[in-house]
Amino acid sequence: MATIKLLQLPVPPPSYYAATGNVPLAAASLASSLSIGEGSSLSVDASAISPEDTDVMGDVELVDFILESDPEYVGFSLYLWNTERSLHIANEIKKRKKDTTIIIGGPEVGADNPFVLNETGYDIAVSGEAEHSFYKLMKTLLSKGDLHEIENIAYRKPNGKLTDFSKELAADFPLNEFPSPYVSGFLAVNPNRSTYLETVRGCKSQCTYCFYPKSSQNLRTLDIDETVRLITQLKDQGAKELVFLDPTFNHRPGFEKFLDAIALVNADKQMSMFAELRSEGVTPILAKKMAKAGFNRVELGMQSINPETLKRVKRYGDPHKVAEVAKMLASEGIELLLDLIIGLPGDKPEDVERGIHFFLEHGLGQWVQAFPLSLLPGTAMRKDAERDGLIYMPTPPYRIIRTPDFSEEDLIQSLYLAEDLLDRRIDEFPRPFLCEPVESLRDTFYLNLTKVSSDESIRRVSRPGTRHHAVWFESENWDRDQSLVNELVKRRLTMDPFCTIDFVFYTDQILSHKFFANVKAEIAKAKQSYLSRVLAHRDENMQHRLICIQKMDADLGGTFAESMFARSDLFYYEERKLSSLPKNLVDIGIKIPMVFVNDENCPERLWTDLKNSVDPEAISFRSRKLEKRWAVEVLGYGEV
Known part of the structure; x- marks a missing residue:
């Protein structure tokens, strides 16, 4: 029996602990449409990949996960926020298993979107609603029949060129013709x-x-x-x-x-x-x-x-x-x-x-x-x-x-x-992920360039990461390590190009604007996406963020702090204990830099004061417990 895996990648959230809102209704509805009527006679095992998997896995992890079950067919639902990542993953699947048939559909797929049509990592593009035609498409594919009789599709010919879209099949089927995927068991x-x-x-x-x-x-x-x-x-x-x-x-x-x-x-x-x-x-x-x-x-x-x-x-x-x-x-x-x-x-x-x-x-x-x-x-x-x-x-x-x-x-x-x-920001704030590393979670890469060899740093940074992860750099001589930092950034971006990555520079030394310009230049070479463009007018990259954290008790001078604090393309934090926070909490992120809190616990009275006084995006926590609580209670992130 052939296998088809259908997936719908999430809206990239602004924060590690923010909800993705990912409910793969379209993918699950297509799987469900093959379970009834004529579709139930097909020799195909259809399923929608769970959002609990797609929302956590990085690019490499997701490709590995899909190929574990060796599917003959993989289908992607494309929406503007996931299109480029979906096409990248489709390409990677094709590189490793050329005979996998890749099918794409969704609002992005149509004759008036050359951006998608010019991509090459898929075999069949489906336009419009598809429940009423999906059985016919899958039956033809399974029997190796002629695709030119299938409505609403464009397909790749042996020479690699995509055909024009076939005639349109009107979406006039009753909604009760196909069971809800919640009822048929394809979506929990x-x-x-x-x-x-x-x-x-x-x-x-x-x-x-x-x-x-x-x-x-x-x-x-x-x-x-x-x-x-x-x-x-x-x-x-x-x-x-x-x-x-x-x-x-x-x-x-x-x-x-x-x-x-x-x-x-x-x-x-x-x-x-x-x-x-x-x-x-x-x-x-x-x-x-x-x-x-x-x-x-x-x-x-x-x-x-x-x-x-x-x-x-x-x-x-x-x-x-x-x-x-x-x-x-x-x-x-x-x-x-x-x-x-x-x-x-x-x-x-x-x-x-x-x-x-x-x-x-x-x-x-x-x-x-x-x-x-x-x-x-x-x-x-x-x-x-x-x-x-x-x-x-x-x-x-x-x-x-x-x-x-x-x-x-x-x-x-x-x-x-x-x-x-x-009197408020009207778009999302790209909140960095700065929590302490937990090895089993694969969401933090910590690289002390002074203590670890360049070969070991490269080995560490070349592992797959999660959908949102952080890469920490520490050095006693940033200018000396500039080329190594650039190489490590490049490797990370090559490994998981469409993941959200926070590049964190943890320092008690002054870093020059030239240093950050060189890192930005390396990031600019990476593949761009919806997430990297959506706040470009602010000089903010929602996908690949730069963070400078001044270590606790480091005295780098007011000029350095002011120059870092003034940048729109970089987040600047001072590491502090809760006991050393300024008396006027309102000043955090306004008159003084943002604060990176290096405490495992926070007294309830102080927590209440922080909630009521601090710009909520101006404070981050090393403790995962505190960061998650802040994200849910104060920022309103998290699921319902």
């Missing part, structure tokens, strides 16, 4: 993670920046009774938070009755829920019913304050209605995410400012998330980008670079202006 409910589910596919809206209209304009729904049965089963399996992936939750027919039915299932409020709404049609009665059903968070998209822009991008709607509904939901105790997109065609920088002020004037500023426009594959906006003068990144996150009304500098300044007005 984890009470510590969100549980993702779909009760609707398709979207009546035609927003030009969104992928959903391409997928399907016709709503296909699970009816109320089917949805109640599914939610009941999920609850019985221990689900704590339901995340509805329905494109517009309140567009489904019979929405009020639908909420009433969910409220009966969740009468004990065992489960919290999240969904995305359109403000149109939401009434005070519906807001109450959502709260009663268990919805504690809701996303509403205003997108722009400019009515002409909303018409142009086919979003339509009324900002005042968004504010009215937001306040309505908030009055029921529901937390909000209020979206504002920076760089929509038709908008100008002053529209972003007006949009932020609009939310602030309505008392809604705490829930605003402002983010740059991305021209996603499969969207009408990408199709018309050249006509409309939209310049964007050709690789993930496909972020807008320039429009006729926004220069590159305007886009960056609009982000910073939004932060100034909202």
Whole structure:
């Protein structure tokens, strides 16, 4: 019997202890689709790799893990945050087992995404929804039949070239045609993670920046009774938070009755829920019913304050209605995410400012998330980008670079202006991982270049690491060891190029700006990805971070500290005991450098003072126990 392994790699979180939010619903749904009807007759063992594995393993580890079971087929679900890593792992599998058939699919895969189509490490690309065609594809592959009759695919010919995509097979199958992977056993409910589910596919809206209209304009729904049965089963399996992936939750027919039915299932409020709404049609009665059903968070998209822009991008709607509904939901105790997109065609920088002020004037500023426009594959906006003068990144996150009304500098300044007005950072902070090494966990490489030979350092750094790991360097002569440091950084990046890596320089000696420039130059040679680009406008690399820690009691002079503290491309910490923290804790990370705490325990009273006073990102802990507690209690990281 042939084996197919399906995997969905996680959103790279900003911190070692942050939740990935990875629920491989797409991969598990494809596996499930082969377990019923005609698919059940196939001689193939299909399974989705558990997120408990994909979320922890580094690049090399993951390749080793996949090849352990010697699968004939490996399938990847591509999303903008995991595309490059998925393609890298596919390439590595091919290098070691050439006869493995690699299949890719997901929102990134389509005729309008040359970035993916120009890659060579896969054999078959599947566009659109695939449950209804996956059996036919697998049957043809198993029988070594002709692929040209399969819809929605492009495949690699013997000469290595990829064909054009075949004719499109409409995604009009009923949602109850294929069992939920939670029910069929291909995806386990984890009470510590969100549980993702779909009760609707398709979207009546035609927003030009969104992928959903391409997928399907016709709503296909699970009816109320089917949805109640599914939610009941999920609850019985221990689900704590339901995340509805329905494109517009309140567009489904019979929405009020639908909420009433969910409220009966969740009468004990065992489960919290999240969904995305359109403000149109939401009434005070519906807001109450959502709260009663268990919805504690809701996303509403205003997108722009400019009515002409909303018409142009086919979003339509009324900002005042968004504010009215937001306040309505908030009055029921529901937390909000209020979206504002920076760089929509038709908008100008002053529209972003007006949009932020609009939310602030309505008392809604705490829930605003402002983010740059991305021209996603499969969207009408990408199709018309050249006509409309939209310049964007050709690789993930496909972020807008320039429009006729926004220069590159305007886009960056609009982000910073939004932060100034909202008085907070509006994107993720790349928190370094600085905990003490534990050999069995493979997440920390400690290299004392003075005490260990260069050959031994190279041997140590050449081992596989975890998805997020740290490499510590210590030296008595950094200038002498510059070339060795560069070589070790290069080897680490070659080993696990798409892992999150913190390069930590632990020092009681002054390091020059030239030293760090040389290390940065080495990192710049490495493969880039979504994670390394997403905060490039801040001169921050979310994937490969530089950290300088001044050792406890080292006196390197105020000039060195000031020069390190002022850098945006480097994290600078002073190592301290809790007993030596400044009296004014507010100064940490503001007037004085960030603090690396070298204590195993923290008195509760001091812990409370730290929570209430310190910028939470300005302090890190050597102790894993304290770092994890801080991440969960203070930063709000971790699973549900």
